[in-house]
Amino acid sequence: MSGDGPSRATRITAETDGERRGDFQRFQESRDYDVADVAEHADLAADLRDVVSGEVRFDEYAQVLYATDGSIYRARPAGVVIPRDEDDVRAAVRTAAEHDVPVLPRGAGSSLAGQTVGPGCVVVDCSKYMDEIVRVDPDARRARVQPGVVQDDLDDRLADHGLKFAPDPASSNRATVGGGIGNNSTGAHSVRYGITDAYT
Template sequence: MAFLDELAASVAGVSTAPGDVAAVATDRSGTTPRGLPSAVVRASTVDDVRRTLRLAHEHRVPVVPRGAGTGLAGGAVAGSGTVVLDLGGLDRITGIDPVDEIAVVEPGVLTADLDRAAAEHGLRYAPDPASAAISTIGGNIATNAGGMRCVKYGVTGEAVLGLDVVLADGRLISTGRRTVKGVAGLDLTALFVGSEGTLGVVVGATVRLRPLPAQTFTAVAAYESVLDAAAACSALARTRREPSVLELLDSATVNVIDRAQGTDYAARGKALVIAQADGAAAEAEIAAIADVLGKEATWTSTASDAATSEQLLFARRMALPSIERFSRALIEDICVPRSRLAEAFQGVERIARTRGVDIYSFAHAGDGNLHPIIAYDRSAQRLPDAVREAGDDIFALALDLGGTVTGEHGVGLFKRDWLAREVGADVLDVHATLKSALDPRGILNPGKGF
């Protein structure tokens, strides 16, 4: 094939070996592609990316950009006739400026590694997806990933000041700036954040860092029902307190954690809320938060030191690993107005009963982002119909409650039809117009997002 010959002659890290291409054909969603990619390019320089895209554009070959493959919506799934562009080799932190509180990074940098490097300067990278130890900054930018601290510090996009992006034809552009403020021109940075590799390939990012908090305090409360727990979170929102973390776990999740970890959370209540406050006023803030959460609670506890705080966060960190210990999991992601969080949990419980499936739900309650985890048998060769139908019911529930079908995982392959229902035909036409302008031959991650 002329394209592959030219590619191999232009870029060092090209492989067509069956084992190599099979290893990058899917992501954590577990989606099985139709066929295998023709090749994988393991880029180690920006020029590798530029040459790959320039040739792919010329030959009209689809390219699937890939970070660490931790995505949950099928955004990095690559089938027959595609080339996977693996950006994991672009993994340098090229600079940290402690005065301007910014870092300049390549897309293959692991999120947790950036956070650790920033900590050496008394700073932190605030976005904290659950996959921080294994996911890359580039992947997080592609999906506009979130995490537990988003209730106070915002999602990935709010930390991205500027990007270096290779367009479909191989041109390299820079968007945004190194300053906190800047309104010159259209906000192209925001356009590329969350675009799932469909408009361009991110090869560098300037991100905002935050000071490490002087202190952090944690509170946890148990409740008789998930509705009581959700009501407590809504009551907290009305007080205008500012938690840095506010997480809610339902009864099914609490029970599976006890089963997997040997804990006894369920003896204290049927749902858990875990809150943190940080900063100079954290002690007073957590006291006020604990007071609100404790009004209807069956059990409460607080912590002022790191070790005890970690113990109180243990349940939240172990939620997904505990579920996956006993079954396979379809990890879903919806977001609803905070005022309707109780209705969302109630609706998910109803869907579980109707479809006859096990659903474990936990949420970033501070921003209404709910993760219903639908469990199914490990031996299943394909996604059971009841699981797929429950997922569709959950997306419909989100829209009925005035929410969205994805808060942080992205659209990928899984939610394209639901995106159309959420945004409507006119908005999709605008998406298509932008796509056509930036990728006129449609080579960038085709079939994903929209």
């Protein structure tokens, strides 16, 4: 081998490593990426922590994590609230309104059209703690669930009674019922059985 410089394999490895290191920086600096300043929303974050028993996350990691969904869109939120119960949801919405900051409910983030990302908003993610199937009434053909219930989990419970929640999006193994309602989800069998708003 000549002494003219690193081998082709070495150059490729170095370039690849450099690309990996630069991915996050390019992600932050891309022109279509709305950057929310952590310090700008410090008062909102403090007020939310005073009234929410769940998680309140305004750190950069949470902002970047919730800046994307299943779509190509990217928009960094001000922060994220992960409520433990309905009281937390009410408190988060009320407090955000007092600060004139919009609220964006989020399910699993599996949407392909960017409905679950928004610049400078407070994301409310119910998928971690609010995932209980509260009641199934097979005679009335009704179920009461918290918004973070995964659709396949609900369908598994309903199957014991010969029932199913009609919408069947391709992401039903992770999509939440609350997200499906917000998105008015459809699926391969919607032509026959209807879409979400026909059953809620």
